Amino acid sequence: MSSPKQISLGLSMRYLGYHAAAWRHPSADPDAASKFSHYRYIAQTAEAAKMDMVFLADGIGLRTKDEPPGALCRSHQTLELEPLTLLSALSAVTSHIGLVSTASTTYNEPYHIARKWASLDHLSGGRAGWNIVTSWSDAEARNFNRDKHMDYDLRYERAAEFVEVVKGLWDSWEEDAPLFDKASGIFFDQSKLHALNHDGKHFKVKGPLTIKRTPQGRPILVQAGAAEQGLEIAARSADVVYAAPLDLESAKAYYANLKGRLAKYGRSRDSLKIMPGVTIFVGRTREEAREKFDLLNSLVEPQLGLSYLYGQMGDLSAYPIDGPVPEPENPVVKSMAKNLLALARRENLTIRQLYTTIAAGFGGRILVGTPKDIVDDMQAWVEADAADGFNLCPPVLPLGLDEFVELVLPELRARGMFRTEYAGQTLRENLGLTQPVNRYVGEAAVA
Amino acid sequence: MSSPKQISLGLSMRYLGYHAAAWRHPSADPDAASKFSHYRYIAQTAEAAKMDMVFLADGIGLRTKDEPPGALCRSHQTLELEPLTLLSALSAVTSHIGLVSTASTTYNEPYHIARKWASLDHLSGGRAGWNIVTSWSDAEARNFNRDKHMDYDLRYERAAEFVEVVKGLWDSWEEDAPLFDKASGIFFDQSKLHALNHDGKHFKVKGPLTIKRTPQGRPILVQAGAAEQGLEIAARSADVVYAAPLDLESAKAYYANLKGRLAKYGRSRDSLKIMPGVTIFVGRTREEAREKFDLLNSLVEPQLGLSYLYGQMGDLSAYPIDGPVPEPENPVVKSMAKNLLALARRENLTIRQLYTTIAAGFGGRILVGTPKDIVDDMQAWVEADAADGFNLCPPVLPLGLDEFVELVLPELRARGMFRTEYAGQTLRENLGLTQPVNRYVGEAAVA
Ligand SMILES: Cc1cc2nc3c(=O)[nH]c(=O)nc-3n(C[C@H](O)[C@H](O)[C@H](O)COP(=O)(O)O)c2cc1C
Ligand SMILES: Cc1cc2nc3c(=O)[nH]c(=O)nc-3n(C[C@H](O)[C@H](O)[C@H](O)COP(=O)(O)O)c2cc1C
Numbered sequence: 037m038s039s040p041k042q043i044s045l046g047l048s049m050r051y052l053g054y055h056a057a058a059w060r061h062p063s064a065d066p067d068a069a070s071k072f073s074h075y076r077y078i079a080q081t082a083e084a085a086k087m088d089m090v091f092l093a094d095g096i097g098l099r100t101k102d103e104p105p106g107a108l109c110r111s112h113q114t115l116e117l118e119p120l121t122l123l124s125a126l127s128a129v130t131s132h133i134g135l136v137s138t139a140s141t142t143y144n145e146p147y148h149i150a151r152k153w154a155s156l157d158h159l160s161g162g163r164a165g166w167n168i169v170t171s172w173s174d175a176e177a178r179n180f181n182r183d184k185h186m187d188y189d190l191r192y193e194r195a196a197e198f199v200e201v202v203k204g205l206w207d208s209w210e211e212d213a214p215l216f217d218k219a220s221g222i223f224f225d226q227s228k229l230h231a232l233n234h235d236g237k238h239f240k241v242k243g244p245l246t247i248k249r250t251p252q253g254r255p256i257l258v259q260a261g262a263a264e265q266g267l268e269i270a271a272r273s274a275d276v277v278y279a280a281p282l283d284l285e286s287a288k289a290y291y292a293n294l295k296g297r298l299a300k301y302g303r304s305r306d307s308l309k310i311m312p313g314v315t316i317f318v319g320r321t322r323e324e325a326r327e328k329f330d331l332l333n334s335l336v337e338p339q340l341g342l343s344y345l346y347g348q349m350g351d352l353s354a355y356p357i358d359g360p361v362p363e364p365e366n367p368v369v370k371s372m373a374k375n376l377l378a379l380a381r382r383e384n385l386t387i388r389q390l391y392t393t394i395a396a397g398f399g400g401r402i403l404v405g406t407p408k409d410i411v412d413d414m415q416a417w418v419e420a421d422a423a424d425g426f427n428l429c430p431p432v433l434p435l436g437l438d439e440f441v442e443l444v445l446p447e448l449r450a451r452g453m454f455r456t457e458y459a460g461q462t463l464r465e466n467l468g469l470t471q472p473v474n475r476y477v478g479e480a481a482v483a
Numbered sequence: 484m485s486s487p488k489q490i491s492l493g494l495s496m497r498y499l500g501y502h503a504a505a506w507r508h509p510s511a512d513p514d515a516a517s518k519f520s521h522y523r524y525i526a527q528t529a530e531a532a533k534m535d536m537v538f539l540a541d542g543i544g545l546r547t548k549d550e551p552p553g554a555l556c557r558s559h560q561t562l563e564l565e566p567l568t569l570l571s572a573l574s575a576v577t578s579h580i581g582l583v584s585t586a587s588t589t590y591n592e593p594y595h596i597a598r599k600w601a602s603l604d605h606l607s608g609g610r611a612g613w614n615i616v617t618s619w620s621d622a623e624a625r626n627f628n629r630d631k632h633m634d635y636d637l638r639y640e641r642a643a644e645f646v647e648v649v650k651g652l653w654d655s656w657e658e659d660a661p662l663f664d665k666a667s668g669i670f671f672d673q674s675k676l677h678a679l680n681h682d683g684k685h686f687k688v689k690g691p692l693t694i695k696r697t698p699q700g701r702p703i704l705v706q707a708g709a710a711e712q713g714l715e716i717a718a719r720s721a722d723v724v725y726a727a728p729l730d731l732e733s734a735k736a737y738y739a740n741l742k743g744r745l746a747k748y749g750r751s752r753d754s755l756k757i758m759p760g761v762t763i764f765v766g767r768t769r770e771e772a773r774e775k776f777d778l779l780n781s782l783v784e785p786q787l788g789l790s791y792l793y794g795q796m797g798d799l800s801a802y803p804i805d806g807p808v809p810e811p812e813n814p815v816v817k818s819m820a821k822n823l824l825a826l827a828r829r830e831n832l833t834i835r836q837l838y839t840t841i842a843a844g845f846g847g848r849i850l851v852g853t854p855k856d857i858v859d860d861m862q863a864w865v866e867a868d869a870a871d872g873f874n875l876c877p878p879v880l881p882l883g884l885d886e887f888v889e890l891v892l893p894e895l896r897a898r899g900m901f902r903t904e905y906a907g908q909t910l911r912e913n914l915g916l917t918q919p920v921n922r923y924v925g926e927a928a929v930a
Contacts, residue, residue: 059663059670066663066670070695072575072606096594098691100678110670115661115695118602124571125606128519143592147543147626155565159519159572178689179594214562216506216513221784223506223513223557231547242625244545248517248562337668 040452041418044309044425044467045087046136046278047437049078050094052112054315055431056344056395057335059112063435069116072125078434079126082133085441086455088466089134089165090126091258091278091427092119096143097175099343106342106353120152127160134463136165136258136276141198142191143171143180147241149198150205153255154247162251162462165276166202167258168269170195173347192265194238199257199273201241204232206254207474208244230476252464253472262290271297275469276309278427282401287312287422309424309467312417315397315431317404318443325404332431333392341391344399348372357388400429407447415453487899488865491756491872491914492534493583493725494884496525497541499559501762502878503791503842504782506559510882516563519572525881526573529580532888533902535913536581536612537573538705538725538874539566543590544622546790553789553800567599574607581910583612583705583723588645589638590618590627594688596645597652600702601694609698609909612723613649614705615716617642639712641685646704646720648688651679653701654921655691677923699911700919709737718744722916723756725874729848734759734869756871756914759864762844762878764851765890776851779878780839788838795819804835847876854894862900
């Protein structure tokens with residue numbers, strides 16, 4: 037028997053977990069998402085379990101009272117800490133786990149992102165990652181001088197240029213540019229410091245960066261593109277992709293599609309890890325797992341449930357919550373509203389039942405079962421070329437992480453699917469990725 | 484005898500110290516500014532000494548080879564970590580010292596600044612401060628889509644609006660808005676969450692912030708304005724000012740001017756602390772202090788010295804370094820070039836001697852002497868109403884800090900001028916400042 041493929045594991049740790057009612061769970065401290073101690077415990081626990089990385093999603097906007105009643109989010113997803121500052125603080129109290137956070141190319145400047153993530157890579161000794169997103173909500177747009185979010189094409193055009201600028205800035209200093217020669221007074225080799233001189237459609241950035249080449253060469257790049265332009269950015273530049281396909285067939289298709297695009301950019305299939313998100317409800321028995329699932333679902337207050345549907349279907353607050361799902365009058369995202377309606381019709385769901393299916397895992401894939409059930413499923417995905425690993429999105433934190441470590445991890449390890457020690461010091465080493473080569477190495481100086 | 488006025492002490496810790504040749508000092512690790520361990524030692528040492536805060540200046544740009552030869556900075560001031568990520572990491576390994584970093588209103592968005600500093604305030608348990616600057620260098624402008632830096636008036640108009648938006652966002656959540664009521668499912672009191680709905684000349688920002696009210700009510704605001712518009716921002720909003728007057732008379736005038744503006748904004752004279760920067764060379768004897776000063780000055784390589792003059796006088800690389808200072812042909816900042824030329828003529832300085840006077844303390848005030856000399860000078864400034872404390876800018880780090888703690892601090896304490904224990908937990912408490920009141924408290928809800 038050949039040894040099984042090793043999987044990579046990330047832990048999504050935004051808020052208090054991914055279930056909409058996480059904060060109402062008996063184990064939860066509802067104030068924890070504003071506390072460093074909460075995240076320190078999670079990161080140190082994930083590190084003790086030898087996971088590859090902790091991850092923070094991001095989106096910056098709350099809907100306010102001038103929006104329809106069914107739009108208002110009144111859950112714990114209104115309060116948090118800012119991801120970059122939080123991961124920087126965590127870098128000081130961890131030693132091996134990767135620290136990945138999201139930042140939008142739509143509402144940032146590439147020089148700031150290049151500089152902050154390079155700094156985090158130094159602070160953490162080579163454990164930084166940037167999740168590249170383009171943002172989608174009007175609420176976020178309204179915090180950054182706009183009335184509506186940007187069109188898909190324009191957003192992604194900006195994103196593609198943004199990523200190239202950031203990568204260029206990360207190459208500013210060749211590895212051996214600093215000389216530190218006290219005797220001669222020569223601090224660095226001017227021929228190995230490079231200005232970028234980027235002058236494009238969206239950005240004009242001269243460089244160079246004021247931070248030396250980082251331990252990982254450059255931070256890990258993460259992406260979650262689903263449509264064409266997002267997939268191309270991922271194929272060209274991403275080290276990790278958090279895809280979100282909900283079933284095995286679409287996951288296999290996504291995996292084949294994305295891996296198939298790598299050769300065009302001179303990349304091997306192993307140079308990009310696909311790690312779909314999954315929310316796990318685990319119990320010693322299936323009944324216990326189901327009880328945990330049902331308990332949380334029963335805690336989703338209707339107002340909150342409706343706000344989960346609002347993003348796709350518009351305001352449903354005028355309809356009876358235990359009645360059938362109506363044809364949406366003003367769907368916010370038409371294609372997604374259509375999918376949700378089809379699901380409701382197919383399974384004959386009420387409004388309450390429909391929002392519960394989304395609220396349980398933020399719309400991501402959900403597994404409910406015993407450790408064996410869970411690991412069987414994971415193994416099937418890995419063996420079917422649907423995943424290289426998983427991005428765990430526990431329903432409640434830290435409980436869901438503790439349960440994963442106690443119940444699921446031993447099963448993964450018993451099957452030889454997950455490490456017992458870190459392979460290296462940097463996130464890149466632990467993911468099994470090679471160090472990138474600086475574009476200027478061997479070239480004549482240009483700065 | 485009445486007890487002497489207590490002073491506040493900050494520590495500027497950018498790079499490897501404020502002397503241009505810091506990295507060549509025998510004690511210096513020239514690579515330290517890229518290492519977390521360097522800053523951790525400094526912050527923990529300053530905390531053990533009960534100082535109020537560590538501070539990071541910032542400016543984001545390096546001159547490159549397409550600029551005149553006399554412009555190029557080849558010192559350690561080309562490599563560093565990014566201040567916000569660095570202070571966030573330090574928050575996890577310190578418990579009392581304030582963490583203040585600079586961010587420019589010219590190249591940032593107010594929502595990001597409000598959010599990141601609020602997060603740092605939570606992470607640190609109430610120790611965050613923001614040094615508000617508008618930036619001045621073309622090199623920085625060129626990293627952010629511009630060819631030249633913005634005019635003074637426009638920069639400060641933007642800055643004034645920026646600061647008001649940030650303050651407004653920090654009031655989004657009233658202190659008691661979160662309810663965390665698991666039983667009813669009500670996470671927060673909607674009437675105590677406020678959108679800002681700002682719509683101004685430079686920014687359109689809806690809010691609210693996704694971070695709850697911070698331990699200090701809001702982070703400490705720091706400013707260093709010298710001209711009219713900067714002074715007004717300081718008078719309206721700043722808790723601390725790092726002014727940079729070089730002599731007692733101008734410091735007294737600055738102090739009186741700025742404190743005199745506070746009443747207009749309904750503020751007491753004690754609500755703003757003026758802490759001029761000072762670079763100290765201390766020895767057990769005056770000779771020893773002078774030797775330390777001379778040693779460092781002898782290490783300023785001419786190319787680097789010229790780059791210090793370039794900012795004001797333009798490129799002087801064509802003139803003999805030990806000859807007289809020429810009338811500048813293309814002065815970069817005319818008024819400053821005039822002042823420097825006047826100084827050179829008055830004291831009959833060569834080019835080398837002129838740049839040395841600037842290179843020794845980044846253009847700030849310099850004290851060279853015994854502990855008694857230094858503290859006499861500090862005490863004179865405080866008693867003359869020229870300062871409420873000082874922002875220490877050691878020539879070399881960590882050496883200059885260690886020497887201050889060993890030699891100067893005991894003298895300050897012997898005279899009862901500096902604390903032996905922290906008064907409180909937050910930076911605001913230690914500075915003796917009162918908690919700000921949320922603008923919405925007692926008002927009807929608007930969000
Ligand atoms: C697991 C996962 C995490 C994501 N995290 C974020 C996020 O934190 N912020 C954000 O604005 N978008 C996030 N997205 C949205 C993606 O960036 C992307 O927009 C989405 O997958 C649709 O792909 P497309 O933009 O190519 O259509 C995430 C998507 C997935 C699948
Ligand atoms: C101690 C001190 C520190 C400063 N730090 C910075 C800084 O980090 N970044 C920056 O762009 N400007 C910095 N400045 C410049 C000031 O923000 C300000 O522009 C300068 O004092 C001139 O005042 P004015 O802008 O009102 O003319 C600093 C000034 C002083 C005195």
